[in-house]
Amino acid sequence: MNFSKIRSEAVSDWERFKSKERAHILVGTSTCGRAAGALEVLDALTKKIEQRGIDAEIAQVGCMGHCYAEPLVIVAKPGLPAIAYGYVTPGMASVIVDNCLLKDDPCLEFALGALEDNELIPTIYDMPRFEYENRLILRNCGDIDPQNINHYIANGGYATLESIFKMTQKGLIDCIKKSGLRGRGGAGFSTGEKWEITKNAPGKATYVICNADEGDPGAFMDRAILEGDPHAVIEGMIIAAYGVGASQGYIYVRAEYPLAVQTIQHAIDQAENLGVLGHNILGSKFNFEIEVFRGSGAFVCGEETALIASIEGRRGMPYNRPPYPATRGLFGMPTVVNNVKTFATAPLIVDRGANWYNSIGTESSKGTAVFALAGKVVNTGLVEVPMGTALRSVVNDVGGGVPHGKKFKAVQIGGPSGGCLPESALDLPVDFDSLTEAGAIFGSGGMVVLDEDNCMVEAARYFLDFTQKESCGKCTMCRLGSKHMLNMLEDIVHGNGKIEYLDLLTDLAADIEEGSLCGLGKTAPNPVLTTLRYFHDEYEAHIIEKRCPALSCKDLIAYYILPDKCERSCDACVGICTAEAIFSGKKRIKVVDQDKCVKCDTCVAACPPEYSAIIRVSPASAVPETEKRPEKAK
Numbered sequence: 268m269n270f271s272k273i274r275s276e277a278v279s280d281w282e283r284f285k286s287k288e289r290a291h292i293l294v295g296t297s298t299c300g301r302a303a304g305a306l307e308v309l310d311a312l313t314k315k316i317e318q319r320g321i322d323a324e325i326a327q328v329g330c331m332g333h334c335y336a337e338p339l340v341i342v343a344k345p346g347l348p349a350i351a352y353g354y355v356t357p358g359m360a361s362v363i364v365d366n367c368l369l370k371d372d373p374c375l376e377f378a379l380g381a382l383e384d385n386e387l388i389p390t391i392y393d394m395p396r397f398e399y400e401n402r403l404i405l406r407n408c409g410d411i412d413p414q415n416i417n418h419y420i421a422n423g424g425y426a427t428l429e430s431i432f433k434m435t436q437k438g439l440i441d442c443i444k445k446s447g448l449r450g451r452g453g454a455g456f457s458t459g460e461k462w463e464i465t466k467n468a469p470g471k472a473t474y475v476i477c478n479a480d481e482g483d484p485g486a487f488m489d490r491a492i493l494e495g496d497p498h499a500v501i502e503g504m505i506i507a508a509y510g511v512g513a514s515q516g517y518i519y520v521r522a523e524y525p526l527a528v529q530t531i532q533h534a535i536d537q538a539e540n541l542g543v544l545g546h547n548i549l550g551s552k553f554n555f556e557i558e559v560f561r562g563s564g565a566f567v568c569g570e571e572t573a574l575i576a577s578i579e580g581r582r583g584m585p586y587n588r589p590p591y592p593a594t595r596g597l598f599g600m601p602t603v604v605n606n607v608k609t610f611a612t613a614p615l616i617v618d619r620g621a622n623w624y625n626s627i628g629t630e631s632s633k634g635t636a637v638f639a640l641a642g643k644v645v646n647t648g649l650v651e652v653p654m655g656t657a658l659r660s661v662v663n664d665v666g667g668g669v670p671h672g673k674k675f676k677a678v679q680i681g682g683p684s685g686g687c688l689p690e691s692a693l694d695l696p697v698d699f700d701s702l703t704e705a706g707a708i709f710g711s712g713g714m715v716v717l718d719e720d721n722c723m724v725e726a727a728r729y730f731l732d733f734t735q736k737e738s739c740g741k742c743t744m745c746r747l748g749s750k751h752m753l754n755m756l757e758d759i760v761h762g763n764g765k766i767e768y769l770d771l772l773t774d775l776a777a778d779i780e781e782g783s784l785c786g787l788g789k790t791a792p793n794p795v796l797t798t799l800r801y802f803h804d805e806y807e808a809h810i811i812e813k814r815c816p817a818l819s820c821k822d823l824i825a826y827y828i829l830p831d832k833c834e835r836s837c838d839a840c841v842g843i844c845t846a847e848a849i850f851s852g853k854k855r856i857k858v859v860d861q862d863k864c865v866k867c868d869t870c871v872a873a874c875p876p877e878y879s880a881i882i883r884v885s886p887a888s889a890v891p892e893t894e895k896r897p898e899k900a901k
Contacts, residue, residue: 270429270549271744273541276419281421284412285343290323290368293341295409297330297494298526299487299648300392303357311357311571312340313417315364321826323368328526329495331409332402333391334648336379339409342367343672348385362380396665401627401652402613403635408495413530416537419498425503425543427617431509432551436466436514439510443613445621447633452478452569452606453666453681453710454786455632455699458613461593461603466511468594468601473513475504475555476597476604478574479520479527482566484733485641486713489607491649493520493527496611497534501544501557503610506617508555515556517597519574522561534651566737569711570785571604572595573739582741593622606711608637632698642679642715645670650714652697659693662716673718676817681710684790685731686797687723722819723802724809728756730794734787746784748775749791756795761822762886764810772799805867818883821866828857840870840881860891 284291289564294300294309311325317321331339336353342363343349350373352363359377366372373387380391391397402408411418419425444459465473477500481489493500504516522529533558538544546554557568561580568574568583575597577583586732596602596856612634616624628634632654638661640650652661662678669675673795677687686707688695695701699709710850735749747756752775776792808814815823828840828849835855848863849870857880859870874881884890 269542270425273390273543277420279416280417284324287343287345289341290321290344291463291801292343292694293328293409294325295329295331295337295339297328297491298448298524299330299334299491300337300339300528301340307357308338308340308355308360311360311772312364312400315361316368319364319369319481321364321368326412327414328411329408329413330491330649332405332649333379333646335646339379341382343382344368344500346371347373348387349382350375350388351379351382351391353379354502368424369679376401384842396646396650396667399652399660399665400650401653402501403615404492404608404628404637404721405649405651406496406615407499408491411496413495413497414533416498416534416541419496423618424498424614425538427506427602427614428543428549430617431506432549432553433659435563436510436512439506439617442465442621443616445509446616446624447621447628448609448612448624449632449699450605450617451608451612451637451711453708454634455709458605458609461605462510463509464591464593465601465603470595470600472515472598472600473511474515474597474602475511475513476571476574476602477504477516477518477607477610478569478571478604479518479524479607480562480569480574481607481711482525482564482569482737483711483713484713484730486639486682486711488637488639488649488712490524490527491639492607492611493531497531498538498616499611500531500607501534501538503605503613504826505544505548505555505579507610508614509553509607511602511603514554515558517558517560517578519560519562519578521564523564525767528559528561535559545780546588565788566576566734567738567739567785569785573785574604582739584741585787587784596713608712629696629698631700636799638697638698638707638712638714640666640714643669643673643721644716652699655696657693658688658695658697661697661714666716669716669718673720675716675719676719676721677723677726679715679717679726679730679794680713681708681790682713683791684708684787684793685710685713686793687726687801688797690800705798706840708793708794720819722760722815723805724756724815724818725760725817725819727794727798728753728760731756731791734791738787738791742783742785742788745788745791746771746785748779748782749788751775752779752792752795759806759809760815760820762809762813762820764806764808766810768801768810769799769806783881797831813886813888815885819886820885823887824883824885825861825890826859826864826866826868826870827882827884827890828859829880829882830856833857834875834878834880837875837878839873839875843869843873845869859889 296305338355340352448458449455572585573583591601637649740746848860852858
């Protein structure tokens with residue numbers, strides 16, 4: 268099959284879509300957009316355009332990275348620059364159609380910025396974040412229609428297939444090795460070395476598996492790539508398969524990602540129909556097929572040996588290594604297991620060269636890092652920066668810093684098994700080795716920002732609770748050791764901790780790391796160890812003073828109404844308290860019955876800001892004795 272003809276047709280389709288002679292609209296309808304109401308906005312745009320008889324084309328695209336501003340809509344109209352609109356509602360969509368498409372009003376009051384230089388409005392690339400971002404893995408997300416293979420091909424997609432078929436397997440693997448690409452799933456092992464080991468391992472068959480079992484709380488990088496640029500992952504898998512001599516591949520994606528499953532399956536079908544996947548790819552003698560395998564949501568199946576067991580139809584539980592999957596994996600055969608982001612990077616390396624990729628990043632960590640920035644940060648969403656970028660730049664410049672005037676406290680990086688790093692670590696470069704030295708891990712790319720209102724003991728308890736529940740139970744130290752650690756943390760946040768717990772937690776963490784088979788158990792204590800290392804004073808406050816410095820742990824706080832600030836004619840707190848714990852005492856001063864208070868915090872939110880009469884105090888004993896069992900007004 269002639270790829271030049273395929274590319275020519277794809278370019279024509281792309282140019283027609285991007286033509287400046289008619290209006291075209293992009294609506295971000297990935298999972299984050301849908302959660303914010305993007306489908307309702309899409310429906311409003313479609314109906315309004317039909318009603319007005321406007322010649323315009325609407326396309327659904329993936330995540331643009333600005334998840335904080337969803338739903339996002341991009342409008343390109345002849346005579347005006349392409350403009351990105353944020354926080355769009357169905358009503359705003361109707362106004363944009365009437366004023367922007369029918370008239371010459373660009374509706375700048377809704378705009379985030381333009382996508383091209385112009386004299387009308389600043390571009391979104393003028394935002395501080397773009398001084399640091401370098402979108403390589405996310406290069407097509409939010410720009411192309413993931414359901415249209417022509418859009419991908421017109422932007423250089425599948426062009427590497429012509430190149431690799433002219434290369435030897437060794438030449439291809441050497442290119443990947445020279446680039447310095449390390450696995451983006453968290454371990455950071457050399458991708459080229461893994462492929463080389465797999466190629467040289469004996470076996471009747473060889474397999475390629477894409478690990479898309481993304482289960483970290485607050486992480487959504489792999490999902491966004493599968494939903495926004497699925498063909499990049501497929502092309503990367505084909506490159507890997509050619510290098511190691513595989514004819515069968517699997518994409519292991521959790522069933523909780525229905526849109527990702529649907530999108531990647533549609534992309535596979537399109538690729539097969541076009542001849543860039545399947546038998547005799549592009550007329551060559553190389554065959555490679557891909558099957559989508561839906562996981563059942565077990566977090567431990569993100570570990571490669573548990574994932575392989577799941578595909579084989581067995582319970583998802585890790586097994587001893589060595590042998591590693593590269594030599595003995597799926598069905599006992601040599602198997603390459605790489606992350607979504609790793610495969611999406613491979614086409615760029617083959618296309619632009621190993622030296623180009625090697626020039627990005629640090630000495631030991633090449634390329635870019637994709638993070639799902641979440642938590643207490645202004646600009647939540649997807650971030651892609653060169654390896655070596657300081658954490659401070661990611662949080663403050665790209666993420667916009669902590670909102671509402673709160674103070675930054677920590678960043679939890681690397682998923683539930685990562686570490687909590689304090690403000691003193693913000694100048695740390697983002698790379699595999701620096702984060703490991705600080706006690707965290709690079710992980711798959713989750714990054715959760717915490718502020719002064721977050722209790723670090725509770726944060727450690729939360730993440731350990733997650734990993735403890737997700738343990739497959741095979742290893743005694745992981746199953747029982749993590750449970751004992753969790754019990755101690757729960758005692759501490761409830762005010763029942765003992766000072767000897769601190770040494771015991773450290774000792775038990777070392778035993779769990781030593782006695783666990785897989786990465787889940789070995790890294791489960793990381794949140795505890797890093798919070799003990801950097802926030803030791805908070806543990807001591809909980810244990811010795813029975814006090815939560817963040818005023819967060821319910822058993823250690825109480826609510827108190829300041830008599831001199833309470834507006835006696837205001838009953839906002841009384842009306843909203845579902846526990847009926849607030850009433851008017853003597854002289855109509857509001858009082859909290861501490862025996863009834865469930866500490867839901869709704870009264871604080873209801874109290875008018877000009878009064879701010881309700882405060883949280885810790886320890887709970889800080890409430891005046893007269894307020895603990897108050898006398899109700901007659």
